[in-house]
Amino acid sequence: MCFRLSAEGTVLSVNRYGAEHLGYERNELVGQSLLRVVHEEDRPSVSRRLAECVVVPDTTTAWEFRKVRKDGSVLWVRERARAMTKPNGEAVLLVVCDDVTERKEVEQHLLEQRAQLRDLRLELSLAEQRERRRIGAGLHDSVGQDLAFARMKLRELEAETLASETRRCVEAIGQHLDEAIRATRTLTFELTSPILYELGLEAAIRNLVDRMGAQDTIRFTVRSSGSDETLPEDLNVILYRACAELLLNVRKHARCSEVEVAIECTEEGIRISVQDDGAGFDAGGAGKGSDRTGGYGLFSIREELQPLGGRFEVDSEPGRGTRAVIVAPRERTAIADAR
Known part of the structure; x- marks a missing residue:
């Protein structure tokens, strides 16, 4: 799509493909503002870009925005604009547009997929944490409590009068129980923070x-x-x-x-x-x-x-x-x- 515009953005000429791709006859666009076929939300930025081209002639500027066909359908274009100065000092804008709608749709689809994957990642992480909490609570409420009860009963046994060999066995069991209790508490905190x-x-x-x-x-x-x-x-x-x-x-x-x-x-x-x-x-x-x-x-x-x-x-x-x-x-x- 090729357009020639005045410094104010009025269409001076447009090639046949450019007009037909937008659903217009060429004479329907000539004499009209280019903003007529620009999406309403993009008009301020397009107007600003065109004005910047006029201020800095002989420099090509490129950007992407939406245009609207005559039937109301929307397409994305990549526009390259360059301002030229005629011998009489009048500025004209030469504009070339490529339809990039398909690429934009693919990009949008990829963004949506990435957002879905990100949400799934979050849910999996939360599910993992819930499972870690469940396991940690089980360690504390079951294994931890059983170990603590066993240690308490062993202390009662230690208070009794025992033969030296029996006492050594009881003390060794107590040390192993203490280590098991510490390991259980450490593991509980490593799984989750109560x-x-x-x-x-x-x-x-x-x-x-x-x-x-x-x-x-x-x-x-x-x-x-x-x-x-x-x-x-x-x-x-x-x-x-x-x-x-x-x-x-x-x-x-x-x-x-x-x-x-x-x-x-x-x-x-x-x-x-x-x-x-x-x-x-x-x-x-x-x-x-x-x-x-x-x-x-x-x-x-x-x-x-x-x-x-x-x-x-x-x-x-x-x-x-x-x-x-x-x-x-x-x-x-x-x-x-x-x-």
């Missing part, structure tokens, strides 16, 4: 930081503002999972001495930042499936936050530490939609 469901996100993050600090030389601090009492449970699960992955990543890779976790809750949403003073990395290459966060990764955090209406940002450079920020709205209706 505190997350009982006391909320902030308490769970503080507990996680305390446990990590007890096992490491890194100094962890947490500061918070606002209340997380009304955050939806599923949102808490995703945010805790993302924060835990970031903290584990810091411990494995950052080579830092201090880490600060900041939790800010407002009426609109929640903002969590994890900042370290470590080695840093090239944030421009992060989030592509192979980064310093390993299997879960920056990409996965971002993918799980998007269906929540949230976002994930990383600011880092080699040698100056890393700051990761998670932002999510308080209201999350799409979680229910994804189920």
Whole structure:
């Protein structure tokens, strides 16, 4: 589709294919504004682009927008426009358009598929967390309680007068029971955080930081503002999972001495930042499936936050530490939609 326009955007000429592709006769378009065949929502941007071409002649500008055929059907075009100045000083615009409707439809289909896959990924993640919670609760309520009861009965036996060999056996059994109880508690917390469901996100993050600090030389601090009492449970699960992955990543890779976790809750949403003073990395290459966060990764955090209406940002450079920020709205209706 080829058009020749005045500086004001009036059609001076159009080739036959261009007119017929839009469902018009050539004489129906000549003398009319080009905006007549431009989609109403795109007219301001097209008008602005054409004006910019006139200001900077002899420069080709390209952009994509929608046109409307005579029968009302819509097509996408890629337009290339170039302003020329005639010997009398009058400016004219030479415009060439390609129909890119098929490509746009494919792109839209791919975007919709990606959104569906993202929602499915979120639901699978939430289903996994629910199953981990169920298993963790089973460990605590059944195995953990049975071990604790056995230990209590063994202490009663230890209080009795026993032969030395019997006492050694009882003490050995007690040590094994203590180790089993500790292992069960550790496994329960590794599967899921009971505190997350009982006391909320902030308490769970503080507990996680305390446990990590007890096992490491890194100094962890947490500061918070606002209340997380009304955050939806599923949102808490995703945010805790993302924060835990970031903290584990810091411990494995950052080579830092201090880490600060900041939790800010407002009426609109929640903002969590994890900042370290470590080695840093090239944030421009992060989030592509192979980064310093390993299997879960920056990409996965971002993918799980998007269906929540949230976002994930990383600011880092080699040698100056890393700051990761998670932002999510308080209201999350799409979680229910994804189920």
